[in-house]
Amino acid sequence: MQWTKLLCNYRELQLVGTLNGGQSxxxxxxxxxxxxxxxxSKTAWKLRQKDDYLEYQVLGSLLPEFSGNNTQIKNGNAKTCEESIFKSLLEKYFRLDVNLGSYYKEWSAKDELFKSACQQFYGIRMLNQEPVENLFSFICSQNNHISRISSMVEKLCTHYGEEICHHEGITYYAFPEVEKLSEAKVADCICLMSLNHLKALPVDTHVYQIAAQNYLPHLRGKKNVTEKMYAEIGDHFRLLYGDLAGWAHTVLFCADLKKFQSTDHKKEADEGVKAKKKRRQ
Structure with missing residues (x-):
């Protein structure tokens, strides 16, 4: 199966922080x-990153455009028009129309903590997700950790979603249609991660701790996040970062996650940067 290239410098998109940082x-x-x-997007993907481009394979798709020739897609024989559509889907998903480097410079000039965090957590992108999937994923997220949330979401897809394809012994499913699921709402997560309201800022316990320890010391030691505190924290970061406040705070969130602070992750990140510099020499 062949790989297709999508131009994108690794400094503008970091897959590990973006895909494994609690968004999806x-x-x-x-x-x-x-x-x-x-x-x-009802499509199973395989991605890998190079210095100046992202490579992808489409393992299978249930998109209406490909319902008649899904076998060709599964075998990696996508036509030129199909490649164009898949590239567009990736560009939209990662919001590659946003020049992230310029925002990083702006945010770093305003905030020393961000300036420090972005040295390792460069290229953290706010995924443009489908509202229904995002909604139910964050319903599952209440009082859970990421690995358990992932398991719960996959069970939803396995039991209620439509099969996309098989790959290396694993069956991949689309996220189920909303009619098959019940209603509820985790408002700011949905607004930020799938409705294009990039200044929305979901304030959970973790976000509260970041704010209280680094920006709003008078909020330290509170047992619960009240509505007033929720609004104050969100307004603080919107004043600091502007229209993409939710995006900027996601970088701080990733930097604060314990799994990204482990020795192995830091070593991998450092080695990755060194390897890229060596390839340029």
């Missing part, structure tokens, strides 16, 4: 091959 729960990483496999 349907991506898995193969350390041996340095590849990511996941599902969005």
């Amino acid at each position: 729960f349907r991506w898995t990483y193969n350390k041996d091959t340095d590849e990511w496999i996941g599902v969005f």
Whole structure:
């Protein structure tokens, strides 16, 4: 199966922080091959990153445009028009129309903590997700950790979603239609991650701790996040970062996650940067 290239410098898109930082729960990483496999837009994808481009394979798709020749797609024989559509889907999903480097410079000039965090967490993108999937994923997120949320979301897809394809012994499913699921709402997560309201800022316990420890010390030691505190924290970051406040805070969120602070992750990040610099020499 051939890989298709999408121009994108690694400084503008970091897959590990973006796909594994608590935004989406349907991506898995193969350390041996340095590849990511996941599902969005009723399509199963395989991704890997190079210095100046992103490579992808389409493992299968249920999109109406390809319902008549899904076998060709599964075998990696996508036509030129199909490649164009898949590239557009990836560009939209990662919001590649946004010049992230310029925003990083702006945010770094305003905030020393961000300036420090972005040295390792460069290229963290706010995924443009489908509202229904995002909604139910964050319903599952209440009082859970990321690995358990991922398991719950996959069970939803397995039991209620439509089968996309088989790949290396694994069956991939689309996220189920809303009619098959019940209603509820985690408002700011949905607004930020799938409705294009990039200044929305979901304030959970973790976000509260970041704000209280680094920006709003008078909020330290509170047992619960009240409505007034929720609004104050959100307004603080919107004043600091502007229209993409939710995006900027996601970088701080990733930097604060314990799994990204482990020795192995720091070593991998450092080695990755060194390897890229060496290839340029």
